[in-house]
Amino acid sequence: xxxxxxxxxxKVSSKKxxxxxxxxxxxxxxxxxxxxxxxxxxKDVGDAIEADAPVVEVATDKVDxxxxxxxxxxxxxxxxxxxxxxxxxxxxxxxxxxxxIPTSEVIPEDMAEPKTEAPLEESIVIDNPIVPEVxxxxxxxxxxIITPVPEGKQNGIYSPLVxxxxxxxxxxxxxxxxIPGTGKENRVTKEDILNYVxxxxxxxxxPASSKKTxxxxxxxxxxxxxxxxxxxxxxxxxxxxxxxxxxxADHMRMSKQTSAHxxxxxxxxxxxxxxxxEKAKRVFAERGDGKLTFTPLFMAAxxxxxxDYPILNSSVEGDRIIQKKAINIGMAxxxxxxxxxxxxxxxxxxxxxxxxxxxxxxxxxxxxxNQLKPDEVQQxxxxxxxxxxxxxxxGTPIINQPQVGILAVGVIRKVPAVMETEQGDFIGIRKKIMxxxxxxxxxxxxxxxxxxxxxxxxxxxxxxxxxxxx
Numbered sequence: 001x002x003x004x005x006x007x008x009x010x011k012v013s014s015k016k017x018x019x020x021x022x023x024x025x026x027x028x029x030x031x032x033x034x035x036x037x038x039x040x041x042x043k044d045v046g047d048a049i050e051a052d053a054p055v056v057e058v059a060t061d062k063v064d065x066x067x068x069x070x071x072x073x074x075x076x077x078x079x080x081x082x083x084x085x086x087x088x089x090x091x092x093x094x095x096x097x098x099x100x101i102p103t104s105e106v107i108p109e110d111m112a113e114p115k116t117e118a119p120l121e122e123s124i125v126i127d128n129p130i131v132p133e134v135x136x137x138x139x140x141x142x143x144x145i146i147t148p149v150p151e152g153k154q155n156g157i158y159s160p161l162v163x164x165x166x167x168x169x170x171x172x173x174x175x176x177x178x179i180p181g182t183g184k185e186n187r188v189t190k191e192d193i194l195n196y197v198x199x200x201x202x203x204x205x206x207p208a209s210s211k212k213t214x215x216x217x218x219x220x221x222x223x224x225x226x227x228x229x230x231x232x233x234x235x236x237x238x239x240x241x242x243x244x245x246x247x248x249a250d251h252m253r254m255s256k257q258t259s260a261h262x263x264x265x266x267x268x269x270x271x272x273x274x275x276x277x278e279k280a281k282r283v284f285a286e287r288g289d290g291k292l293t294f295t296p297l298f299m300a301a302x303x304x305x306x307x308d309y310p311i312l313n314s315s316v317e318g319d320r321i322i323q324k325k326a327i328n329i330g331m332a333x334x335x336x337x338x339x340x341x342x343x344x345x346x347x348x349x350x351x352x353x354x355x356x357x358x359x360x361x362x363x364x365x366x367x368x369x370n371q372l373k374p375d376e377v378q379q380x381x382x383x384x385x386x387x388x389x390x391x392x393x394x395g396t397p398i399i400n401q402p403q404v405g406i407l408a409v410g411v412i413r414k415v416p417a418v419m420e421t422e423q424g425d426f427i428g429i430r431k432k433i434m435x436x437x438x439x440x441x442x443x444x445x446x447x448x449x450x451x452x453x454x455x456x457x458x459x460x461x462x463x464x465x466x467x468x469x470x
Contacts (some may be wrong), residue, residue: 019098021069023091024055029065029374035087037059037159038241047075049095056092059243063341063374073097083189153404158188164250165193167257169200244339255401259316260441263396264450268457270412271431273297276463283468288336289354295386296356298409299329300386301350302458309452311444313381315402321443330380330400331360333367334390342369342400344380351466387410394434404444407456410434433460 026036036058043055050212054066055075077094080086158166158176166176171193179196181188232238241249273294281292306313306327314323325350330342343363351359366372383400388411397408410433417430437453 002034019096022073022095022097024067024069024093024095025089026058026067026086026090026092028088029060033060033088033374033378036065037070037161038082038084038086039064040077040082045075045078045230048092049073049075051099053096057402058086060374063372063376063377064243067092070096071095071097071099073099074088080419083159084183085187092426102255102364111236130305148225151300161190161246161250162188164247164254165190165197167254168250169197171197177403178310195243210347216265224278248340250390251401252398255398259399259404261399262441262446262449264437264439264446264453266435266437266450266457268435268460269417269430269432270460270463273460273463274412274431276465276467280467284354284357287468289468290358290361293360294388294409294412295331295360295384296353297463298386298456298460299331299356299360299384300353300465301456302329302382302407303327305452305455306382306460308455309448311448312439312452314403314404314443315381316404316440316443316457324381326379326381328379328381330383330403332385332397333364336368341367341372341377342380342383343372343376346379346380354468357369383407384409390435394436396436397438403441405449405452406438407453408436408438410436426470 005287030073034439037060039059040109041055042057043049045054049055049069049072051070051072052067052068052114056067057067058067073095074097075093079091079093079100086092114120120447130192162176165171176193179188179192180186181192183189183192267447276299277292277294284290310323311321313327314321326347328344328346329348330344332340332342334340343366345356345363346360348356362462363372363376363378366376380400380403382403383397383406384396385406386409387395387397388409391411394410395408397406399406412431412433415432416427417432419428421428435453435457437449439449439452442451
């Protein structure tokens with residue numbers, strides 16, 4: 001997932017009046033994004049740069065981005081190397097140009113005023129996740145409950161990749177601080193931590209016993225295939241994982257290591273919902289409101305259930321549960337290359353059905369065209385994934401950290417079902433789906449997790465939205 005972002009510039013007069021130096025800076029890439037990793041230089045020193053042309057590629061733990069130049073000129077200096085961490089506002093490169101830019105758009109570095117952070121959203125803080133129902137819950141500003149990262153020799157600054165590797169290998173901050181870094185300002189690089197892990201594992205391996213065993217070496221290798229590297233055959237195809245695949249893999253492993261995953265399953269009869277949608281989608285099409293899919297209908301039911309069970313609209317930070325006031329629904333979206341991204345609909349509970357439908361169609365389309373902005377994949381509070389689009393009956397989705405729940409909706413199928421009426425029971429053809437709810441058992445007990453997904457099923461089965469009018 002990549003897109004272009006416009007940089008911030010600072011103007012510095014050179015000796016020649018016709019030439020001006022501009023500092024190409026890393027711009028703000030999202031409200032919660034403070035730094036990025038420089039992944040590739042697209043221009044070399046001395047290269048001519050056209051206006052609106054990408055100069056450097058950066059990446060966060062969510063998306064890849066191209067930083068473009070707003071002026072034409074010559075690249076005179078690179079301030080960072082590949083794989084180094086760049087903070088928002090840092091000067092990435094110096095461009096020499098003879099173009100003019102309005103004064104309001106170029107602010108000298110020594111005159112820039114310090115930024116004031118916008119107030120963060122209000123959240124409910126639950127200090128004891130074991131029995132949250134008996135606590136005195138009050139509203140606090142989010143910044144009051146976030147524990148700062150302890151400062152070490154690197155001031156706690158590590159790239160997302162280094163942090164993921166450390167979490168995967170069980171390396172704590174104290175141990176991480178002891179790793180000698182070879183990057184800029186002695187920061188730990190990917191190679192540094194991988195070399196450390198290799199020596200760490202080697203030193204932890206017990207010496208081989210000199211006692212002979214009756215099991216042949218070939219048999220032991222067969223029973224323990226992970227002890228030896230796989231030697232590919234001629235017909236095997238070697239596929240190197242790209243950066244996005246590696247990030248997804250790291251995020252999924254981290255989630256399984258962080259949360260105690262548990263699942264609840266409910267079957268829902270959506271015959272009434274199906275019939276309502278058949279009528280409503282024709283109205284949407286005739287009014288020019290776009291395609292009405294089932295996803296906004298499922299999302300509307302999830303929003304109602306989150307209002308009934310707000311503890312599911314939470315995140316975990318240390319030993320505290322942060323119950324979010326805003327309902328920001330992430331929707332898992334498959335990309336053409338097979339990767340997955342989760343754009344977020346902010347304040348989804350404030351949108352009506354038409355608003356949800358338009359937001360979903362817009363985000364899904366731009367996600368597939370690599371046009372999402374960093375803010376649009378941040379700050380989700382609960383995630384919905386419609387695996388029925390691929391024909392799956394059900395699944396056990398992995399929680400999108402730091403959230404505490406995710407709902408997977410299976411394919412709608414026609415099945416025979418027993419119908420209870422005043423005249424007696426009979427068998428009829430009904431349309432049903434399976435709802436699979438994965439939740440964090442550290443903070444969500446089985447009763448709450450099961451009741452939540454049952455509430456979603458009830459809202460779908462008793463769908464009572466009025467039909468839209470022409």
